[in-house]
Amino acid sequence: MSKTLTQKILQKHSDEAVERDGQIVQCRLSLVLANDITAPLAIKSFREMRADRVFDRDKIVLVMDHFTPQKDIDSANQVLGCRAFAREQNITHYYEGGSCGVEHALLPEQGLVGPGDLVIGADSHTCTYGGLGAFATGMGSTDIAAGMALGETWLKVPPAIRVNYAGVMPEWLGAKDLILMLIGEIGVDGALYRALEFGGPVIDALPVEGRLTMANMAIEAGAKAGLFPVDERTRAYCVERGRPAPDFVLAADDGAPYERIVSFDVTGREPVVACPHLPSNVKPVSEVADTPVQQVIIGSCTNGRISDMRDAALVLRSRKVDKNVRCIVLPSTPAVWKQCLREGLLEIFMDAGCIVGPCTCGPCLGGHMGILGDGERAVATTNRNFKGRMGSLDSEVYLASPVVAAASAVLGRVAGPGQL
Amino acid sequence: MNYKGKAHRVGDHIDTDAIIPARFLVTTDAVKLGENCFAGLEPGWVKRVRKGDILVAGRNFGCGSSREHAPIAILGAGMPVVIAHSFARIFYRNAFNMGLPLMEAGDETANIQDGDELEIVAREGRIRDLTRGFDIVCPPLPESMSAVLNAGGLVGHVRKRLGKA
Incomplete structure (x- = not known):
């Protein structure tokens, strides 16, 4: 069977025979x-x-x-x-x-x-x-x-x-x-x-x-x-x-x-974001592209690995984070952090005006290290955008890939790298 | 066990961050967690609850994190049983492990209004809406869950297996 x-x-x-759902x-x-x-x-x-x-x-x-x-x-x-x-x-x-x-x-x-x-x-x-x-x-x-x-x-x-x-x-x-x-x-x-x-x-x-x-x-x-x-x-x-x-x-x-x-079929698809307040509220980036953003989180168990850091750096290289945005980069493990250091990614993040922080779950769950105030909005590479997940009950989280998060940090609004 | 109390309705896809926000997860104490129950839905939500009241939710109740603090907070707030259209799976398992029985009442859950007086005959899986005069009968509990409940929760169940009952 x-x-x-x-x-x-x-x-x-x-030890039992697995026979049926x-x-x-x-x-x-x-x-x-x-x-x-x-x-x-x-x-x-x-x-x-x-x-x-x-x-x-x-x-x-x-x-x-x-x-x-x-x-x-x-x-x-x-x-x-x-x-x-x-x-x-x-x-x-x-x-x-x-x-x-x-x-x-x-x-x-x-x-x-x-x-x-x-x-x-x-x-x-x-x-x-x-x-x-x-x-x-x-x-x-x-x-x-x-x-x-x-x-x-x-x-x-x-x-x-x-x-x-x-x-x-x-x-x-x-x-x-x-x-x-x-x-x-x-x-x-x-x-x-x-x-x-x-x-x-x-x-x-x-x-x-x-x-x-x-x-x-x-x-x-x-x-x-x-x-x-x-x-x-x-x-x-x-x-x-x-x-x-x-x-x-x-x-x-x-x-x-x-x-x-x-x-x-992924052919011709554009990057998406999950809009507040459910991970299923998914829209193409271009549909929500005028939404202002005050915080960007790049990290977490979803997207804090070295390939994610490289993706973010690719977008942030020689660019500046918008002055109205705090962009927080949290490599997920000490080994990822060290690899970012070796590859010069931390310098790219710092030159762009990011905050480079420790390996922590912190802001993803509204714990610490990047909490949203009343009315603030974040683009995050994390996995949940439930109401109040990252701070105030009046805040909002958009879930996105590292390249979308980085592009949003640069433009100060929800944006894909194609818009840079 | 039978229960009688006022219904408090919440919506669909209520997640564990709404039930008990992560910033309150610095304790394992039921009373302290209960004081902040549903603080992620509305500040001070829990003030409406009187001991023995019954929580009534929509679809996929308890989705999100695995935090066992969620069923503990509901119990700590004084609500001994939860009725919902459906439950998220980790929450489902956690609730029974913590001694919080759940009743999966499907589409009929929508007929229960906020503030209705409810009576529950757990053995029959029966929910009585005394305000509106109708009954809902829920499907029987899965065998694995009744085994845990019969042992007085998962702690008792494991204690028995370790020969320390």
Whole structure:
């Protein structure tokens, strides 16, 4: 019987036969993740479960990335509790301070996740690792505590939606545009309780970092996971990061039982933005091009990797950020930051008048390091534009790719690089 | 469990940032989180709630982040059960794990108006709108969720598996 990629990966981790969508299966976990917001609750639940030890100290990852550098006394205290737990349990992969980066950029980069893995994380954007062909999904802290204690979890096998991209990629179109196009098409609950499986010639040609960007936003369509097949690009990415090359092929079977197939031809498409206040409110940039902007954020687990920094620098080189805009660039991990330094990208950002900040989730969730005041508007390479997400309830966020965000910073209004 | 209380209606696609904005996630305390419940929808929203009142939402309630603080904030605000057209999946799992039962009532949810007096007979999956005089019967809970609820939430469930009940 033909199988979806979802069914195949889950089968690798379960002793039960994965036979149909909707079936509930017990699965072994490759990795369990939590951050400075969600780990404190997970640790509390872990204690209440009267668990003594984590199931495997090498398979728990704690990343103190959301409010780093600690934004106030309470958030600093939350990190203290996580650090104490990491020491007590002798957790191998604990990231804080200078070792810390935005979790979903950090884990793939450090080679901690790979093809065919089953990962749960107390963060909704855990689905990012689908870009590497891992079944990865977000859960709440208590499910994570259970995972930390038992090394397994139950999962309902989600029906899968196939998404195909074909055609010729226009110059300024990026992975962010591809995923926003889909969310605009199917809506924020278009893939509720389902998995998205991506494919087609455009996806075959897409570098792994772009796939991570797309998988990252699967949750914005309500999906449990967003999966990419494991191919030569995935293999090369793994080897570069010190992981053994996967010795298996991983792709959906021909004739896999998809619930629905959505197809796009990208030829001639222009970059898009998701307008306030939903990621599904997607419009071509030119339709909203006169909208003034006061803040631009380039970074996050969606678009803070080195390829994103290079894209932004390409647009900002020899240009100036509009005087009415604060443009904040946050490379997602220390390695990305250092690479930006080596390549001279930081100088380009500084010359353009950007603020270059630390590796933090900060402004994406309205935490710190770039909060919007009443009536302010941002263009951000982040993943959510819910009302008040980045600050005041009267502020607005437009989601966009790094090239659109950079062009908007230069022109002081929502704009694509074609308008420069 | 049966519940009786006044309905508080919220709209479609209410996200976890609306339920409890991230700036309040510096605590795990239910009462403190409850004080800011729905601060991302409207400042002071929670002031309308009396203990035992029932939240009624539209489509895809609880979309967005995985923060378990969202169901905790709703419980902390004094609302013991949520009715919605549909729920986002992470929120769905979190709510049951935290002991907040959810009722997926589909299209009929729209018939419940803000301020209606509701009575819920959980065992039957029945919602009674006492103000307007109609009943909605929700589909039974998935097996996996009843197992968690029967063990008194996920903490109890795991404690049992670890042999520490």
